[in-house]
Amino acid sequence: MALSKREQRLKFLGLTGRDVELLQALRPLVEAHRETLADGCCDQLESLAETADVLRTRSSRDRLKALFADYLLRITEGNFDENYFAERQRLGHMHERIGLQPRWYLLGYGQLFSAMIPLIRDHCAAAADETLAALQKIFMLDASLAVDAYIASDRYRRMQELESGINDSADAIFTVDAEKRFRSWNRAAEEVFGWKAEEIIGKPVQFIVPPDLLDAHELEQIDEQVAAHGHLHIETVRLTKDGRRVPVELSLSVLRDPQGDPIGRCAILRDITERKRLEEAKLQAERLAVVGAMSAKLAHEIRNPLSSVILNLDLVGDEAAALTEQEPAASAEMRILLSAIGSEVRRIQRVTEDYLQFAKMPRPRRELVALNDLLTNGMSFLQGSFDAAHVTVHREFDAALPPVLGDEAQLWQAILNLIRNAIEAMPTGGTLTLATSHETSRAFLRVTDTGKGMDPAAQQNLFKPFFSTKPSGTGLGLPLTQQVVAEHGGRIRCESTPDRGTSFLIELPIPDKHGTES
């Protein structure tokens, strides 16, 4: 049968039954001299700066003296079983924890041994050499066990330091094993993904990969890259517990065992939602600037000729009316054509006005605006449109909503665009809910319809100029709304589910009591 670690060590030391007998025979001698021996050891510890310091701050001379004396007696029991080994290990851990370097307790064993040599020589006569050899074996055994414990403690401490460093990291860090199942999951990962470590450990990595990327074989491509280069750095998207898509920067490296064989991977993930949002906002602002300049130019060029076309159309209309008596059939035909031309031309005029408004939007005025009142007033003019479209309106107003700072006309224009869209999204009627609320420094307005909703692609393009899901839309309504909200220091977000409806959330800053935005 294979020897246990304890037996191997005792065999290596060459500890025999005779050694044990000799140690047991030492008991009367140790009982008689343990105080003096322990005292000598304490003198030695007090004479050296580092050990004296440990002694002073961690214990007292009397206590340590008693501990040394007990230890010497313990050796003479001659029982070096599993318990004895466990006690020595614990001692090693304990000294490590109080910050005592191993060299000091190793020297301590040397010191005890030296102090016992003359005693043994005087009292053990013929067996002195054999007894000293037995004692030396035990001191060596104890010293080696203490060093083992120190090494184990040190490794453990380093691992804990590393673990706490990983846990406190602002980036999500996790490891997966060779089967791509999560093995560790830090606190930031819990925050980004919403999964607690205990929920996700053991689960396959596919849990956080969006299905479209799985279908596009992203994991296989990552495997190839990692196999070729040993690491990888990409921007991609991952999925949270509640199904949100989070844009992330992902760094992957291979984890290897001490033999260098791969055993898994370590991933560091940075949530770049905010960065992406800023990039998108910058891009949007650039797009809008170009659109604005172009629209101004175009609208300006078209506006004057258009006015004269409309004027002339009216004149031709009058002429057509005069013709009625002589040529009734031709006149009727002419009026049908003229009305068709008229409605098309007026459509061009509306579009042109939209462009102009977009391009020439003045800087917002800054006055205190009570959103609830603005909505109540504005909505009173729209009742006819709601009735015609079979739309029921729900108001959920926050009675304690503080005023926001802004331009009443522009804000209403922005909100009106949302309300119009909502009505159009419910061609067979539905419910429009306007809800206001606030937190310390932000006011919220939510405009929700129960209409046809939008697919993810339409949602992504929503605020891009000229993008419209409506056949006659200019695609400038929502960009305009977004621009107004942004100029007021706010944000707009959209949530939509096909066939369920759409909800726009406008968030605006509430000024502090000095009237500045907080």
Ligand code: HEM
């Ligand atoms: C020959 C080597 C040594 C042996 C056999 C030894 C033995 C012991 C034992 C048995 C304990 C009690 C552990 C327990 O809580 O169960 C202990 C505690 C302690 N040892 Fe050692 N020790 C040695 C070396 C040293 C050295 C060199 C110092 C340096 C000052 C030291 C300082 C301490 C201190 C401060 C404690 C804590 C005492 C307390 O609980 O108040 N030891 N030691």
